[in-house]
Amino acid sequence: MSNLSYANGGNGAWQTFLAQVDRVAPYLSEDLADYVDTLKRPKRALIVDVPIIMDDGSIQHFEGYRVQHNLSRGPGKGGIRYHPDVELNEVMALAAWMTIKTAVLNLPFGGAKGGVRVDPRKLSARELERLTRRFTSEIAHIIGPQKDIPAPDVGTNPNVMGWMMDTYSSGQGYTVTGVVTGKPVHLGGSLGRVKATGRGVYITGCQVAEKLSLNIENAKVSIQGFGNVGSEAANLFYLSNAKIVCIQDHTGTIFNASGIELNALHAYIEQYQGVAGFEGAERIDNEAFWDVETDIIIPAALEGQITVARAHRLKAKMVLEGANGPTYPEADDILNERGIMIVPDVICNAGGVTVSYFEWVQDMASYFWSEAEINDRLDKLMVQAVEDVWTCANSNGCTLRTAAYILACERILKARKERGIFPG
Structure with missing residues (x-):
């Protein structure tokens, strides 16, 4: 495993x-x-x-x-x-x-x-x-x-x-064509779909960082999982002059306090299919990933990664949930008590489903947009979602996760109520 x-x-x-x-x-x-x-x-x-x-x-x-x-x-x-x-x-x-x-x-x-x-x-x-x-x-x-x-x-x-x-x-x-999304572009897929989830992680992270007065430039970033989501988020933070200090994938964990050179790492991964052995960083124990001092940590692998024990050890200012369900509820409480801001998965990694929606719309109309148009539409929707959730959190005195659930559940249950139960 x-x-x-x-x-x-x-x-x-x-x-x-x-x-x-x-x-x-x-x-x-x-x-x-x-x-x-x-x-x-x-x-x-x-x-x-x-x-x-x-x-x-x-x-x-x-x-x-x-x-x-x-x-x-x-x-x-x-x-x-x-x-x-x-x-x-x-x-x-x-x-x-x-x-x-x-x-x-x-x-x-x-x-x-x-x-x-x-x-x-x-x-x-x-x-x-x-x-x-x-x-x-x-x-x-x-x-x-x-x-x-x-x-x-x-x-x-x-x-x-x-x-x-x-x-x-x-x-x-x-x-x-509209039965699936995330298809090859020449089969009705959408430009920007592959990078959309990682882009959403970056956009929501920047929005919340601004509200916390956390400067992205020179911020230290650690990423668990280096597939489509983690690698694209890393690229965008890297281009904003953040330091990618720690990366973990299925082959191991690498660390460089001065920042990992991503262009060289991508070339290495293309040849060796993983981060382990990359000479531009030192290899550390996988569990040590959760002890690295960092400003932003991005769990972008699988669910259930931030346990109670790891939540006590985490040294970060902000968690961007690139994966679905990476944080257990009890760990959530610990991070909140410690003042570590969590940008929950249901908004943080929603870039993929948003561009999937764009793809579905384009398939229905048989009319396709440029990648610039798609990224612009994505950014606007993600920024608005963060604003809505942030406002709801302030109004209710709750976390961003609870606020996101308040907005979502009200919309879902209102639809259920207004549709009624058949038969009556």
Whole structure:
């Protein structure tokens, strides 16, 4: 298992979400109180068997999931994860966080998530394609441009989305580009999508840093996870003259108090597929990552990384949650008591789903925007979301996470109430 594995598994993720809902319930208006339990029950959860013929002719079975948590505000939206630790409770939590995330950004979506319990690194390209196509065929009856729109997540990429789109389209008899987002650009994907989540982490981080009078220039930044999210956030902070002092990925942890030279690191990773061994920094123990003195720490790997023990040790002024659910509720309390500002995942890493929304809109209209237009629209929506959450936090005397949940839950539950319960 990777060094970035789950601290308490998927069960912990779902329990974390339930605890977050319980915490926000007292802040909701009385007329919505009867609907809070809606958030604690996924609307639909599908478990499927995914059998495929391997390259050696043997047959292997993989377990797949698609969970639609809440569809009150629109079709489901959420990624497809390929990871050996994927299981139902984790997918439920990830779908629920998507419900909150889309509502905080006021996007016309509900929350969904999917996954297959598999290590994609152990499959050949042909096996991966077979897995994707079979999985898509198994969930095809509950996805679609007006039903539920998957996207890439951990272990998946634009190529996987292209296979999903083609498989779904084959069943419909015509090309349906809007069934997934995060596709290759020439198949109806959007410019700026790959970098969007990392860009959102940077934008929200800068907005909150300004409110805290934290100067980004020369600020020390530590990043856990160096995939699309972590690497793009690192690039943007680096270009703003911040010092990237510590990076951890699946191969190890590297540290340089004077700042890591990112251009050289990217060239190294391209050759060696990880940060371990990079000569421009010293290798430190993985657990020591949480002891590095830094201004900004960005957990951008998997959920459940900031535990109670790590929260006591953290030496940072601000946490930017690039991953979903990286902080346990009890650790949340400790960080808040210690005066460490947390920019919660539901706004911090919402850049990806926001540009996915743009991609979906472009597919529906068959009219595509430039990357500059997309980044401009993304920045405006992210800045507005931070302002809304900051104002709500000040009005209620609560944390940014609770404020984000207040805004989101009110929007979701108001939609549920106004739609009514069928049959009456």
